[in-house]
Amino acid sequence: MTAAGRVSPLALEVEGVSVSYGKFLAVESATxxxxxxxxxxxxxxxxxxxxxxxxxxxxxxRRGGAVRVFGAELPVADPRAAVRAGLVLVPERRHLYPxxxxxxxxxxxxxxxxxxxxxxxxxxxxxxxxxxxPELARxxxxxxxxxxxxxxxxxxLARAMAxxxxxxxxxxxCLGLAEAVARRVYDWLGEMTAxxxxxxxxxxxxxxxxxxxxxxVRMYKGLVEPLEPAx
Amino acid sequence: xxxxLNLLAAGLTSGAIYGIFGACLAVWFRVCNILxxxxxxxxxxGAIGTAELVQSDHVPFPAAVAADLAAVxxxxxxxxxxxxxxxxxxRPGGHxxxxxxxxxxxLSLVIEGVAQTVFGTDVHGAPxxxxxxxIAIADFHVQRAGILVIALAVASGLVLWAYLRFTVSGRAAxxxxxxxxxxxxxxxxxxxxxxxxxxxxxxxxALFGVVESPLTGFTYLxxxxxxxxxVVAAGFAAFRKPGRAVVAGLxxxxxxxxxxxxxxxxxxDVLLYAxxxxxxxxxxxxxxxxxxxx
Numbered sequence: 001m002t003a004a005g006r007v008s009p010l011a012l013e014v015e016g017v018s019v020s021y022g023k024f025l026a027v028e029s030a031t032x033x034x035x036x037x038x039x040x041x042x043x044x045x046x047x048x049x050x051x052x053x054x055x056x057x058x059x060x061x062r063r064g065g066a067v068r069v070f071g072a073e074l075p076v077a078d079p080r081a082a083v084r085a086g087l088v089l090v091p092e093r094r095h096l097y098p099x100x101x102x103x104x105x106x107x108x109x110x111x112x113x114x115x116x117x118x119x120x121x122x123x124x125x126x127x128x129x130x131x132x133x134p135e136l137a138r139x140x141x142x143x144x145x146x147x148x149x150x151x152x153x154x155x156x157l158a159r160a161m162a163x164x165x166x167x168x169x170x171x172x173x174c175l176g177l178a179e180a181v182a183r184r185v186y187d188w189l190g191e192m193t194a195x196x197x198x199x200x201x202x203x204x205x206x207x208x209x210x211x212x213x214x215x216x217v218r219m220y221k222g223l224v225e226p227l228e229p230a231x
Numbered sequence: 232x233x234x235x236l237n238l239l240a241a242g243l244t245s246g247a248i249y250g251i252f253g254a255c256l257a258v259w260f261r262v263c264n265i266l267x268x269x270x271x272x273x274x275x276x277g278a279i280g281t282a283e284l285v286q287s288d289h290v291p292f293p294a295a296v297a298a299d300l301a302a303v304x305x306x307x308x309x310x311x312x313x314x315x316x317x318x319x320x321x322r323p324g325g326h327x328x329x330x331x332x333x334x335x336x337x338l339s340l341v342i343e344g345v346a347q348t349v350f351g352t353d354v355h356g357a358p359x360x361x362x363x364x365x366i367a368i369a370d371f372h373v374q375r376a377g378i379l380v381i382a383l384a385v386a387s388g389l390v391l392w393a394y395l396r397f398t399v400s401g402r403a404a405x406x407x408x409x410x411x412x413x414x415x416x417x418x419x420x421x422x423x424x425x426x427x428x429x430x431x432x433x434x435x436x437a438l439f440g441v442v443e444s445p446l447t448g449f450t451y452l453x454x455x456x457x458x459x460x461x462v463v464a465a466g467f468a469a470f471r472k473p474g475r476a477v478v479a480g481l482x483x484x485x486x487x488x489x490x491x492x493x494x495x496x497x498x499x500d501v502l503l504y505a506x507x508x509x510x511x512x513x514x515x516x517x518x519x520x521x522x523x524x525x
Contacts, residue, residue: 058416060412060415060416079415079416079418080418080420083416083417083418084418088416088417089416091412091413091416094413095410095412095413095416096409096410096413097405097406097409097410097413097414098409098410099405099409099471100402100405100406100409104402104405104406107399107402108399108402108403108406108414108417108419109417110417111399111403111417111418111419112417112418114399115399115400115403116399116400117398117399118397118398118399119396119397119398119399119401119402120397122399159417163417163418
């Protein structure tokens with residue numbers, strides 16, 4: 001069920017996904033599905049495989065098992081295929097390009113669409129995302145490495161939105177942010193849940209996540225377990 | 232006045248050599264944070280390989296240049312696929328200082344060894360692309376090869392600057408050096424950028440070797456000296472800005488020529504490092520050494 005209360009086709013299917021680092025098994029046969037337009041929270045304590053799982057789903061780490069986006073299976077460890085399919089990750093700790101400007105950071109979110117054109121044209125293609133993050137308009141020519149943590153998180157979200165995602169994976173979007181900034185992030189997320197976009201929200205602390213999620217699963221010791229539906 | 236102009240021409244020529252290799256180093260370092268200490272060896276392969284093909288094998292000069300550049304490009308491509316791919320793509324992160332210079336230093340040693348075996352220890356020079364005597368205007372004389380060297384350096388610097396500044400691909404190349412994971416998230420293939428720019432700068436260095444060799448001559452040992460010159464010029468450009476590396480190289484060359492002409496050539500190296508230390512102390516941000524806010 002989506003926030004609008006309608007039953008929807010599956011946007012993301014994660015089936016038997018496992019991730020290991022050497023002999024250490026970080027994710028063990030994770031299986032869950034997310035309907036189109038639905039917001040799923042994946043909660044659980046740190047170090048139990050949440051980030052490894054979303055990183056592997058986004059094609060950034062080798063994995064076992066299957067990941068399907070709107071029915072089409074994604075190849076293993078191919079982030080370009082994931083972006084092409086409309087699946088975009090906002091990683092923990094953001095991973096911006098600190099020496100590039102805010103404008104360039106956001107623009108590169110559209111790289112798969114705009115890689116063969118001039119930077120100026122590419123910016124025209126994506127500058128609409130500033131409507132969602134008006135506070136970034138005055139920071140466009142500032143190097144991303146000089147922004148505050150909250151501003152950097154807005155840039156990371158804007159970069160993801162520039163990719164025009166159908167499925168957005170958010171890994172600890174409020175990690176290390178002040179409460180007021182975290183509230184701003186969740187206000188935005190609340191707006192996104194009212195759209196057609198599918199969201200997978202990874203959070204250690206369920207307090208915020210359960211406010212915006214349609215339902216939640218728990219990740220513990222590398223295993224995904226169902227959780228009672230959010231109120 | 233004529234002495235000044237002749238010193239200026241000599242300085243711009245040697246400065247262009249600094250600048251082009253600095254640009255090659257800077258653009259690749261910007262993309263993957265690795266110093267290409269084999270860039271001088273690629274230039275050596277360009278110069279000596281072309282000279283051998285023309286003089287020993289009697290291959291027509293244009294065909295020799297084309298074959299030599301293709302061979303250098305192939306060597307660079309094979310090195311990336313056979314070494315850098317396994318070193319960096321299969322085991323991302325955690326390379327530290329070893330990754331910054333070790334692999335290309337090893338490549339430099341291998342190329343030198345093979346070049347000594349194949350080409351011997353003699354001095355080689357490819358035929359001049361623009362043959363003829365020095366161009367004289369009153370008392371001002373400039374070598375034709377020198378004009379080509381300066382033109383190629385300036386053109387290369389401009390092309391690299393425009394690529395990085397005006398294209399999405401250029402911004403993506405920069406992003407790879409900033410954050411590999413961050414670039415992969417948006418679909419940028421950082422390994423492909425590393426490979427393409429490594430091959431392109433290797434071919435550019437080889438072409439520059441062909442153009443430059445009538446002026447300086449090359450032996451199998453010329454590579455490390457050239458690479459070191461490139462490292463210094465790239466240092467003046469924070470190892471990130473190829474256009475600035477060319478400008479810095481030209482400025483250093485002119486300053487050295489003036490110092491050598493009017494004072495003594497003994498102070499050339501002193502001047503180079505005095506400028507570098509002065510910038511580190513007074514304007515560290517020029518070299519990318521200033522602190523960055525989190």
